[in-house]
Amino acid sequence: GAGVSQSPSNKVTEKGKDVELRCDPISGHTALYWYRQSLGQGLEFLIYFQGNSAPDKSGLPSDRFSAERTGGSVSTLTIQRTQQEDSAVYLCASSWSGGSFNEQFFGPGTRLTVL
Amino acid sequence: DAKTTQPPSMDCAEGRAANLPCNHSTISGNEYVYWYRQIHSQGPQYIIHGLKNNETNEMASLIITEDRKSSTLILPHATLRDTAVYYCIVRVATAGGTSYGKLTFGQGTILTVHP
Numbered sequence: 001g002a003g004v005s006q007s008p009s010n011k012v013t014e015k016g017k018d019v020e021l022r023c024d025p026i027s028g029h030t031a032l033y034w035y036r037q038s039l040g041q042g043l044e045f046l047i048y049f050q051g052n053s054a055p056d057k058s059g060l061p062s063d064r065f066s067a068e069r070t071g072g073s074v075s076t077l078t079i080q081r082t083q084q085e086d087s088a089v090y091l092c093a094s095s096w097s098g099g100s101f102n103e104q105f106f107g108p109g110t111r112l113t114v115l
Numbered sequence: 116d117a118k119t120t121q122p123p124s125m126d127c128a129e130g131r132a133a134n135l136p137c138n139h140s141t142i143s144g145n146e147y148v149y150w151y152r153q154i155h156s157q158g159p160q161y162i163i164h165g166l167k168n169n170e171t172n173e174m175a176s177l178i179i180t181e182d183r184k185s186s187t188l189i190l191p192h193a194t195l196r197d198t199a200v201y202y203c204i205v206r207v208a209t210a211g212g213t214s215y216g217k218l219t220f221g222q223g224t225i226l227t228v229h230p
Binding site: 004033035042043044045048056091093103104105106107108109 | 159218221
């Protein structure tokens, strides 16, 4: 079946603009995660969804970042008033549930460049 | 989650076994050892995980020392396509819901398989 998909694959925006990144998890997966990967920072966790609720938002770097998930499926990560330090690859992953026994399947990522 | 230490880089000849070490001396009794890898420009991919027994699947073998303070991921016959960053992650066993399995990535080991 289809894997995790993300769109767009690449996004170039100007500083100060808002951007929305989309994640389509594997069908039936109740858990969804957002991570980001930037040069020199490695992979860092942003937020975890179980169904439509987000028990852990501790990784969101500032209040300019928000995420929602609807229908227990698609998730959108929104970055308001983008800054150059937001430039990174944003990765989405999903798993059957949030339990650590469940393998996380990652999407290909969205490369965000803030000019 | 316990911290892990991995060598920053390793080389391996194609067709030979690649043995990737990981130190997790502060691991707790309820923490599992996970391995993921990330091929260039792709999202991370699950490889294997274990608690205390050695594990084997179609991709690799995981050898965990008796005191669980270190482990080795073995790719038995490395190919050029195994060139990637390999991440060793220690993670608390959880059942899901609000108690979930966040992945905390370190810097990993860059494995280069050469002809």
